[in-house]
Amino acid sequence: MSRFQASVRPYGVALRAMLVLTVGLGLLYPLVILGIGQTLFNKTANGSLVTVGDRAVGSSLIGQSFSDTDGNPLPQFFQPRPSAAGNGYDSSASGGSNFGPENADLIAAITKRKAEIAAFNNVDPASIPADALTASSSGLDPDISKEYALLQANRVAAARGIPLAQMQALVTDHIASRNLGFLGEETVNVLELNIALEQIGG
Template sequence: MRYPSWIRQHLAALRALLVLTVLLGVVYPLAVFAVGRIPGLKDHADGSYVTLHGTRVGSAIIGQSFTAENGDPLTRYFQSRPSNAGDGYDPTATAASNLGPEDVVDTLPDPRLVTTGKADENARQSLLTQVCARSKAVGELEGVNGARPFCTPGGVGAVLAVFGPRTTAGAVPHPTRVVSLNEEEGVVKAPFLATYNGVPVELARFGEDYAAGLTVPIRGDAPARPAVPADAVTASGSGLDPHISPAYAALQVRRVAKARGITSAQVEALVKDETDGRDLGFMGEARVNVLKLNIALDRRFPVRG
């Protein structure tokens, strides 16, 4: 018996649906699950969880913070790289800030809210100010100079709006007015620079438009190679990076040793043991897994009391 063409087409479609359902909905998932059970792959498939004294304390492939309830860093632990994923290291909100090197001007908060201790939801820190603020905070925590080029001593981007007639090249050789864009009147007492080309520098006023001025970042006298490494002040693309550079780990050794009552040499040896080299000897950079390092610290040098 020969069925009409439309019935044959529907039967063929049904057979294809059944075959693909079995292959892709049953066979393939079971095959992937079986591969994930192979010794050597099982830990990765399960999430690379790390345990301490039988308790799951995190994942080796997802970063986390080591801070007190108020957000202050715990001095006895190595600190992780900054994160822009959600509230920090949120795997459901993995993301970067998507801000580029030309993002140097802040959206200032309403000073009336600042003085009452409230946050202005419309305010926004530029990428430059984020880097400057982090570098200042890390410098204070580790007892080193947190200064960076193009950053003010107060930890914001050192950026001016320069007003006046411009040359054909866009420069302002004879400014008539100069404003420090990221330092707000009522929040900061004085600008980071008193004068620019002989013109007094003003503090920025909330709500005032400075778009007509020429944006001029000021390098300042900070060292070309800051004491605070780049990975201490910039977030990774995923926001979940569990590693820090050996340089950032070395910066934290003295603080961790003091908090645990041990020598810096003991901590340095542990950092060396927990440092992973380049993959296959040539890919990527040397790195330190912060969670594994802190667990090793608690096992070898537990905090007393």
């Protein structure tokens, strides 16, 4: 092998390695992962969309507001927890308020929310759970606690003219258990609950 061949050989090896890695990791690997995702986890891979008929109405992973055009909560729907993401549940501005527990603005917001929720649901302010008063760290949380869902049942039942027992049973049917049976808390997906609510009418 000549001195010239010896000097250019490392470049040829590097070029071949780059081409192999580009095809393998930049093309084949993504296609394999895409295929696995679409085959085994189709719903999750496509955004966990929730559909009514043939129309997508949201994602089970991202919360949304149930309010009128002025931002007032609609009494005939279960309400989600507060959101600090943009104007509320804005996935392009995901994030919490980042206020500490002794922050004056956070304390004022919680006090205001407590009074508003108590009046809106006609309940004792002391009965309102923490998730109803505080935004999640992402601002996109689609779930509420079962306590908050059951607290709203009387108001939604009255707004729709549905017996309270039927409304409570609907909430109970939509309670998701703890992960692995012991991690986290029991939750209710607000979008899925409201879709079921629309299906029973009222």
